[in-house]
Amino acid sequence: MRLDQRLIADMIEPGTRVLDIGSGDGALIDHLFRMRGCDARGIEIDMREVTRAVAHGLPVVHGDADHDLAHYPDGAFDYVVLQRTLQAVERPREVLRQMLRIGRHAIVSFPNFGHWQLRLMLLFSGRMPMTSVWNTQWYETPNIHPCTIRDFLALCQEEGYCVQKWMAVDEDGERAPWRRSIRLANLFGEQALFLLGRKGDC
Amino acid sequence: MNSTAPLDVGDHQHATFPEGLDLECGVHLAPVDVAYRTYGTLSAKRDNAIVVCHAFTGDQYVADIHPLTGKPGWWGRMVGPGRPIDTNRFFVICMNVLGGCMGSTGPRSLRTDGKGNGTERWGTDFPPITIRDMVRAQHMLVRHLGIERLFAVVGGSMGGMQVLEWAVTYPHMMLAAMPIATAPYHSAQNIAFNEVGRQSIFADPDWHGGRYWQQGVVPARGLAVARMMAHITYLSEEALTRKFGRRVRKDPSNAQAPEASLSMFSDVFEVESYLRYQGSAFVRRFDANSYLTITRAMDWFDLAAEHDGELPAAFAGTPVRFCVVSFSSDWLFPTSSARYLVRALNQAAANVSFVEIDTDKGHDSFLLDEPDFDRTVRGFLCGVAEHAGLA
Numbered sequence: 001m002r003l004d005q006r007l008i009a010d011m012i013e014p015g016t017r018v019l020d021i022g023s024g025d026g027a028l029i030d031h032l033f034r035m036r037g038c039d040a041r042g043i044e045i046d047m048r049e050v051t052r053a054v055a056h057g058l059p060v061v062h063g064d065a066d067h068d069l070a071h072y073p074d075g076a077f078d079y080v081v082l083q084r085t086l087q088a089v090e091r092p093r094e095v096l097r098q099m100l101r102i103g104r105h106a107i108v109s110f111p112n113f114g115h116w117q118l119r120l121m122l123l124f125s126g127r128m129p130m131t132s133v134w135n136t137q138w139y140e141t142p143n144i145h146p147c148t149i150r151d152f153l154a155l156c157q158e159e160g161y162c163v164q165k166w167m168a169v170d171e172d173g174e175r176a177p178w179r180r181s182i183r184l185a186n187l188f189g190e191q192a193l194f195l196l197g198r199k200g201d202c
Numbered sequence: 203m204n205s206t207a208p209l210d211v212g213d214h215q216h217a218t219f220p221e222g223l224d225l226e227c228g229v230h231l232a233p234v235d236v237a238y239r240t241y242g243t244l245s246a247k248r249d250n251a252i253v254v255c256h257a258f259t260g261d262q263y264v265a266d267i268h269p270l271t272g273k274p275g276w277w278g279r280m281v282g283p284g285r286p287i288d289t290n291r292f293f294v295i296c297m298n299v300l301g302g303c304m305g306s307t308g309p310r311s312l313r314t315d316g317k318g319n320g321t322e323r324w325g326t327d328f329p330p331i332t333i334r335d336m337v338r339a340q341h342m343l344v345r346h347l348g349i350e351r352l353f354a355v356v357g358g359s360m361g362g363m364q365v366l367e368w369a370v371t372y373p374h375m376m377l378a379a380m381p382i383a384t385a386p387y388h389s390a391q392n393i394a395f396n397e398v399g400r401q402s403i404f405a406d407p408d409w410h411g412g413r414y415w416q417q418g419v420v421p422a423r424g425l426a427v428a429r430m431m432a433h434i435t436y437l438s439e440e441a442l443t444r445k446f447g448r449r450v451r452k453d454p455s456n457a458q459a460p461e462a463s464l465s466m467f468s469d470v471f472e473v474e475s476y477l478r479y480q481g482s483a484f485v486r487r488f489d490a491n492s493y494l495t496i497t498r499a500m501d502w503f504d505l506a507a508e509h510d511g512e513l514p515a516a517f518a519g520t521p522v523r524f525c526v527v528s529f530s531s532d533w534l535f536p537t538s539s540a541r542y543l544v545r546a547l548n549q550a551a552a553n554v555s556f557v558e559i560d561t562d563k564g565h566d567s568f569l570l571d572e573p574d575f576d577r578t579v580r581g582f583l584c585g586v587a588e589h590a591g592l593a
Contacts, residue, residue: 033589039553047558054525054555055577057585061544061556071545 001027004169004191008081008107011165011195012036016078019043019103021065022085026053029060043068066090069098077103084191086110086152087143093155096196100161106196112168114148114186133171133190149186152194162202165195214262214269214298214305215239217346223300223339229329233314236343237298237305238262241281242289244349249592251349252287252583253340254296255357255364258496259429259488261304264296265289270487276569279576286580292353299364300339301331301495307339309491310415325491326412333360333503337367341375351375353592354583358382358568359535360496363503366543370505373520378586380579382527383568385539386513386546387504392534395435396497399428403490412491425490426481433480438531438564446473506546513542514549523589524554525582527575529567555582 001009005028012018014036020029023042026049032040042060044050053060061068065082066089080103082095087110089095099106111133121129128138136142147155149168156163167175168189179185185192214237222232239262244251254264254277261268265275265282281287281294298306309328314320344352355368355376362384369379388396403409406424410417434442449472469475509515524547528540537558547554559575561567568575 041553047560051557051559051574051578054557054585055574055581057581057588059523059553059555059585061548061554062558063544063556068545068548071548073549073551076551 001031003172003174004109004193005031005083007167007169007175007193008083008109009036011107012038012079014038017076018079018081019072019077020081020083021069021099022083023053023058023060024049024083026056026058026060028081028083029053029058030056033058064089065095065098069095069102072098072102074101075104079103079105079107081107083109084111087113087146089145092145092147093159096155096159096161100196100198104198104201105164106161107194108152108196109169109191109193110147110152111143112149112186112189112192113146114150115190116187119187149189149192150182152192153182156194156196160199162197162199163194164197164202165193167193169193216305217343219342219346223335223342225329225335226332227330231307231329233307234300234339234342235305235307235311236300236339237302238343239264239266239296240347241265241294242292244293244347248349249351249353250291251293251295251344251347251352253344253352253355253368254281254287254294255340255355255361255368256296256299257357257359257361258432258500259484259493260361261302262296262298263304264294268487271483279571280579286576287356287583288580292583295344295347297340297343299336299360299496301328301336301492301499303489303492308489309495310489323415325415326494328491328495330502331495331499333363333367333499334371336499337364337371340364340368341372352377353590354378354380354586356380356382356579357384359384359565360500362535363388363500366505367503369520369522369524370516373522376522377590378523378525378583380525380527380582381543383529383532383535383565385535386506386516386543388500388502389539393501395432395534396501399432400494400497402427402431403493409490412494414490420485421490422482422485425485425488425493426478428493429484429488430477430481433477435534436564436566438533438562440531440562441564441566442473444562446471446476451475513546517547517550517552520547520550520552522552523586524552525578526554526556527568527578528556528558529563529565529572529575530558530560531562532565532567534565 018038018040020042023044029040029042032038043063045064050062080099118129168185169191171190216235216237220233223234263275265278283290298304301308303310309324312320313324355365357365362381365379365381403424406421408419409421505516506513528537544556
């Protein structure tokens with residue numbers, strides 16, 4: 001399991017119901033079931049990954065964040081997790097709304113487009129930045145909705161979500177030490193990780 | 203085509219329930235025979251039983267030699283020692299459906315009076331049955347075997363309909379359900395195909411209003427045509443092209459002619475002779491009245507009907523773990539209907555896995571060599587065992 005998945009797992013109370021959107025090979029839901037006694041389920045868009053996960057006995061359905069969340073009932077889960085995918089969905093705001101409709105909490109991680117390297121590349125080369133995180137050309141990238149940590153916070157504020165925890169994480173998933181200043185986190189954090197609650201849950 | 207009478211049914215292993223069954227149509231059917239086969243050993247705790255539901259023209263001979271055809275079981279590659287449904291671990295039960303013709307009570311059974319005497323067969327007087335009636339008959343046999351809780355119910359096509367009906371009717375009697383290549387209702391297109399098959403049987407001069415056995419014949423031509431057409435729906439264009447293409451049969455009686463004569467009445471293309479073979483093999487093991495009874499049962503199938511069309515309501519609060527499987531080239535029960543089912547299960551907050559297996563072999567894929575499918579079945583059952591603490 002990746003280090004950032006371990007950070008996500010640490011945010012989740014034992015014995016809860018969890019939906020992991022973009023569950024990949026199912027490492028997180030497997031961990032949550034075995035180590036935390038959670039009822040953890042997955043949605044994955046890549047059919048090969050789905051088959052692999054189901055063949056390992058994990059409850060995963062083929063589907064995606066944009067089209068399948070609307071079919072879950074209100075409050076079906078305690079946590080709904082979206083790992084490194086928010087920037088690739090068609091309608092990020094709607095996906096967040098759905099996540100906090102079907103879950104009491106949303107856990108969202110995304111690559112931070114405000115990172116200093118990206119800013120410098122755009123400033124000096126005048127071309128779309130290419131880094132280890134943002135590593136596909138603009139014309140074929142699935143990441144159609146990049147955002148910065150401050151952009152995301154602004155959206156949460158606009159929607160009235162309660163930011164219960166947040167942290168900046170580097171690419172390897174290590175926690176970065178920019179806890180006190182959002183501006184510094186937005187400059188030096190490669191990935192961001194948020195635990196959100198519904199309106200009024202602060 | 204001459205009137206090949208079906209081979210004698212023989213004495214299939216079965217249980218008789220003299221008390222019978224109240225059918226959904228309101229008729230009380232008694233007695234009821236349920237023919238079955240079992241594989242593996244029931245554990246001391248009686249917690250390892252899996253019911254395998256057969257498809258429309260299948261039967262209870264899942265994994266042993268068929269007594270009529272002499273062919274290996276229809277799912278021997280899936281059920282057996284070391285197979286994905288491992289009989290070293292699980293106790294597998296497969297039952298001939300009510301209305302069938304392989305030993306369970308159906309149109310070919312004798313119609314008995316209150317004293318158990320009878321000399322006349324049911325024929326077309328056999329009451330209309332539903333998928334739920336089939337499942338309730340299976341439930342009687344499962345209880346008869348001393349089993350209170352099933353580990354899983356698994357089946358493809360019409361077998362998948364039975365799996366869904368099991369989950370809706372007896373949700374607290376089973377841990378897991380695996381509906382494969384199926385749908386929660388029979389579509390208009392599928393009803394249409396069934397109707398062509400039925401009309402083909404009715405049009406056969408040997409049909410005799412359904413009382414063909416009195417004339418010592420069977421409507422073999424009509425039944426064979428029905429089977430030929432249905433068989434096309436079980437395949438895909440890609441599978442037919444790969445298997446036969448446009449290849450023409452060689453005429454064995456005329457070595458001079460490179461190709462068979464361009465006759466309208468002989469089978470010129472290989473795909474034709476394949477279908478004719480499928481049709482004629484089928485009439486030797488299947489009864490025309492059973493064909494009508496079972497196709498009607500499928501046509502009536504609609505799980506949402508008694509919930510005002512709200513499918514999720516049928517699964518509300520279900521404790522069953524589901525694994526839905528579809529095949530990408532299946533156009534009889536397409537992935538879209540599986541996805542519709544999965545979304546309803548999600549809406550009912552059910553625990554569900556869903557896999558679409560990528561294959562070009564069509565609806566019949568679930569009977570064929572598909573390694574990803576095998577892994578899915580094996581893995582899902584292991585996962586259920588682990589969650590239930592049975593691993």
